[in-house]
Structure formats: structure tokens, C-alpha cells
Amino acid sequence: MDITTARERPDDWWEVEALYDTCFAPGRTALSSYRLRYGVDPIERLCIVARDGDGQIAGAIRNWPVRVAGKEVVLLGPVAVHPVHQGEGIAALLIWRCLEVAAKDGWPRIMLVGDAPYYGRFGFTPLTDVVMPPPTNPDRVLGIALRKGGWDGVTGPVERAHD
Incomplete structure (x- = not known):
């Protein structure tokens, strides 16, 4: 299948929301x-859609800024x-593109927040010193450093970014 990725456009918003609802x-x-995302704009360059050969949205990823210890962090997802495209590697394509x-x-x-066995293949590991608001399972809080020392000194509760 012919899949392309591109930055989400403003007129894609409701189609992506419908995909998330599905x-x-x-x-x-x-x-x-979601409570951390409320009232905060997503990071535009990290909101990416995958389109099939017919131009229909086959997948989507959005990302928001949050803060941990006063430092900016990207919160990946959703x-x-x-469903008609699941199992084709589109989620992996979107995650790699986002990274x-x-x-x-x-x-x-x-x-x-996700399953370590799945996200581990992208380099995500457990963040034992980063705490998501309840009721998040702490074993599902994962992170990746995009540069050396990216997580050094970044510990504590995850907070909503203020715009």
C-alpha cells in the first residue's frame, strides 16, 4: 500500500478526531x-498524518508540550x-517520523504512556523518576532522550505546559 506522511493541516482536525473516536x-x-493537553496547543510540526493511496487519512499522531522539573518535554500521542489499515506498520512509520x-x-x-514491549523497539525505556498524574500506571511511563543527557535532572511530576 502506498502510504505518505505529512504535517496535519488545520482542515484535517475533525477527521483526525473522528479517527481517534473510532x-x-x-x-x-x-x-x-488528556488533562495535561487541555487548553494547550499541540506541537504543530509533531502532528503528522499518514494518507493512503486514495488520500484518505489512514493514521495520525499528535504531540503536546508538558513540563517536568520546569523543563519542556514532548508528550507523544495519541x-x-x-482499523482497515492496522497491521501495515503505519503506527511505527508515524512514530519514527515523529522522532x-x-x-x-x-x-x-x-x-x-504505553506498553514497554511495543515502544521499546523505538528506544523508549521506563521513566522511574517521572510521575504522571493518577490514575496512570507508573510502569507505562516511558521516555527517550533525543540527545545525550536529554533526561539528566528531569525528574518529578509531569505538569501541564502553560502557554
Whole structure:
């Protein structure tokens, strides 16, 4: 299948929201990661869509700024793939693209809440000294340094970025 990636455009917003509604439980916006995103604009260059050969959105990833110990951190996700395209490697493509753009843009670190066995292949490891708001399982708080020392001294609670 012919898949291309591009930065999410403003007119993609509702189509991406519909994809998230399709892929995630109705209560997704009640999760702690969504509370950290509320009222904060996503990082535009790190909001990426994957389109199939017909130009339809097959997957999407968005990222938001958060703070840990007063330092900026990218909060990766959500990432979703339309059910008809699952198993085609689109989520991995979006994550790799996100890591590439974030590194080029100078972001020193990225975190997420997810399954270590899946995200470990991208280089994410447990962040034992970074605390997401409850009810997040601490074993699912993962991070990656995009440059040497990216997580040095960055410990404590995750807080909403203020714009």
C-alpha cells in the first residue's frame, strides 16, 4: 500500500478526531494525558498524518508540550491507525517520523504512556523518576532522550505546559 506522511493541516482536525473516536474508548478524554493537553496547543510540526493511496487519512499522531522539573518535554500521542489499515506498520512509520522531526527541531526528550514491549523497539525505556498524574500506571511511563543527557535532572511530576 502506498502510504505518505505529512504535517496535519488545520482542515484535517475533525477527521483526525473522528479517527481517534473510532480507535479509542469513548472516555479517552478523561485520561490523565488528556488533562495535561487541555487548553494547550499541540506541537504543530509533531502532528503528522499518514494518507493512503486514495488520500484518505489512514493514521495520525499528535504531540503536546508538558513540563517536568520546569523543563519542556514532548508528550507523544495519541497515535492511531484506522482499523482497515492496522497491521501495515503505519503506527511505527508515524512514530519514527515523529522522532526524526523532534530531533531535527532540537527537542531533547520525549515521553509517553504505553506498553514497554511495543515502544521499546523505538528506544523508549521506563521513566522511574517521572510521575504522571493518577490514575496512570507508573510502569507505562516511558521516555527517550533525543540527545545525550536529554533526561539528566528531569525528574518529578509531569505538569501541564502553560502557554
